[in-house]
Amino acid sequence: MDDKNYIAKRVAQELNDGDVVNLGIGLPTLVANYIPQEYEITLQSENGFLGMGPAAEEGKEDPCLVNAGGMHVTINPGGVFFDSADSFLIIRGGHVDATVLGALEVDEKGNLANWMIPGKMVPGMGGAMDLVTGAKKVIVAMNHTARGNHKILKECTLPLTAVNAVDLIVTEMGVMEVTDKGILLTEINPKYSVEDVQNATGATLIVPEDLKEMEPQD
Amino acid sequence: MKKVVSIKEAVDMIEDGMSIMIGGFLGCKNPFKLVDALVEKGVKDITLIANDSSFPDVGIGKLIVNKQVKKLIASHVGTNKETGRQMNSGEMEVELVPQGTLAERIRAAGAGLGGVLTPTGLGTIVAEGKDIIEVDGKEYLLEKPLKADVALIVGARVDKKGNVRYTKATRNFNPLMATAADLVIVEADEIVEVGDLDPDDVMTPGIFVDYIVGGSE
Numbered sequence: 001m002d003d004k005n006y007i008a009k010r011v012a013q014e015l016n017d018g019d020v021v022n023l024g025i026g027l028p029t030l031v032a033n034y035i036p037q038e039y040e041i042t043l044q045s046e047n048g049f050l051g052m053g054p055a056a057e058e059g060k061e062d063p064c065l066v067n068a069g070g071m072h073v074t075i076n077p078g079g080v081f082f083d084s085a086d087s088f089l090i091i092r093g094g095h096v097d098a099t100v101l102g103a104l105e106v107d108e109k110g111n112l113a114n115w116m117i118p119g120k121m122v123p124g125m126g127g128a129m130d131l132v133t134g135a136k137k138v139i140v141a142m143n144h145t146a147r148g149n150h151k152i153l154k155e156c157t158l159p160l161t162a163v164n165a166v167d168l169i170v171t172e173m174g175v176m177e178v179t180d181k182g183i184l185l186t187e188i189n190p191k192y193s194v195e196d197v198q199n200a201t202g203a204t205l206i207v208p209e210d211l212k213e214m215e216p217q218d
Numbered sequence: 219m220k221k222v223v224s225i226k227e228a229v230d231m232i233e234d235g236m237s238i239m240i241g242g243f244l245g246c247k248n249p250f251k252l253v254d255a256l257v258e259k260g261v262k263d264i265t266l267i268a269n270d271s272s273f274p275d276v277g278i279g280k281l282i283v284n285k286q287v288k289k290l291i292a293s294h295v296g297t298n299k300e301t302g303r304q305m306n307s308g309e310m311e312v313e314l315v316p317q318g319t320l321a322e323r324i325r326a327a328g329a330g331l332g333g334v335l336t337p338t339g340l341g342t343i344v345a346e347g348k349d350i351i352e353v354d355g356k357e358y359l360l361e362k363p364l365k366a367d368v369a370l371i372v373g374a375r376v377d378k379k380g381n382v383r384y385t386k387a388t389r390n391f392n393p394l395m396a397t398a399a400d401l402v403i404v405e406a407d408e409i410v411e412v413g414d415l416d417p418d419d420v421m422t423p424g425i426f427v428d429y430i431v432g433g434s435e
Contacts, residue, residue: 045387046317047243047244047246047269047387047390048243048387048389048390049386049387062386063246063247064246064247064374064385064386064387064388065246065386065387066243066244066246066387068243069244070243070244070245070246070273070297075386081384081386081387081389082389083321083389083390083391083392083393083394083421084243084269084317084318084320084321084390084391084394085321085322085325085393085394087318087321087390088317088318088321088322091318092318092336092337092338111341119306121296121302122295122302122305122306122312122314123294123295123296123297123302124270124292124293124294124295124296124314125293125294125314125316125317125344126270126293126294126316126317127293127316127317127318128316129316129318129319129338129339129342129344130316130317130318130319130338133337133338133339133340134318134337134338159342159343160341160342160343161342162338162340162341162342163340163341163342164341
């Protein structure tokens with residue numbers, strides 16, 4: 001299994017039956033493929049609906065039905081459309097149980113940077129600032145490093161998306177909780193050592209005695 | 219009775235230098251005919267207020283490519299490279315606003331409110347220069363209302379009183395923008411007679427709509 005799907009599969013285990021969940025574009029979208037079938041999870045799309053279904057089949061795309069990344073998707077029975085104010089009422093008002101999104105940088109205080117690289121890439125924050133401010137649980141799903149550079153840091157260097165917002169970080173190397181004392185490595189991919197993970201991380205990891213192993217990445 | 223007008227008559231009301239809100243989310247969907255007519259007319263120095271700047275060849279993305287926009291207020295511009303280029307070169311001013319804040323600022327203008335208090339953006343560059351107000355021990359940013367000279371919105375079924383029913387994910391910012399501009403023009407997929415829309419189905423009451431143009435499809 002490639003890193004992206006391995007990460008997405010592990011993130012899916014964080015979701016609970018009945019949750020309302022917003023998945024970001026890219027890797028986070030893959031999480032939907034690993035939600036247990038017996039679970040009733042409602043996906044929220046910030047452009048204005050609940051009950052988002054899978055991508056539209058080729059030839060069956062509806063120009064009036066896209067996700068927040070502009071991709072043609074479907075809506076499940078029981079789904080509902082609304083306007084952007086209601087969409088962000090749901091998001092900001094604490095009615096989303098979990099949001100999963102990528103990051104450029106995360107730091108040990110739970111600060112997140114994922115919306116601009118000054119002078120290079122300024123796509124805008126879209127709904128990300130509202131999502132990480134309002135969702136009950138904020139899960140960052142990303143590759144542990146970017147071309148060898150640390151992404152998990154003592155302190156973010158890029159402009160922030162939100163302060164003290166991230167609860168959990170899932171990468172191909174492990175699962176990390178952001179705690180008051182710093183970043184706690186709770187699970188590790190068995191193909192890496194703790195030293196590997198620490199070397200790939202710009203903050204000092206707290207390693208508990210009962211560190212668990214993730215499922216093998218076959 | 220609301221006036222059904224031609225695309226040309228509608229666009230004749232829009233002049234250089236106006237602020238224009240346009241509904242849609244990544245081109246899903248903009249009032250395409252009105253936007254194309256704005257491109258053709260070459261209205262310039264627009265302050266454009268929209269969720270995003272779409273794609274270079276879709277809907278409002280064309281207004282950017284055609285250099286008709288002086289200032290863009292949006293939440294996301296990453297899908298239109300020309301927006302980034304004009305922003306970095308200083309040809310166009312871009313104000314990036316968190317999406318939920320953009321919605322609430324427009325809603326506040328339409329609702330006669332002096333602004334909204336939101337936790338979104340605290341501790342980020344979005345908070346720079348803004349008042350922080352504490353309510354019951356919690357901090358919020360004061361975000362001010364956002365209105366425009368013109369709102370161009372898009373509806374699926376619109377009756378001749380201007381009552382609008384949207385469809386699926388095309389609703390997005392349209393109902394909010396309809397309340398927050400001096401002149402509101404709706405582009406209708408289908409114009410129907412008064413009474414053809416069930417009052418329960420109307421999403422934007424016709425009192426907000428000044429003019430109707432026909433036929434996206």
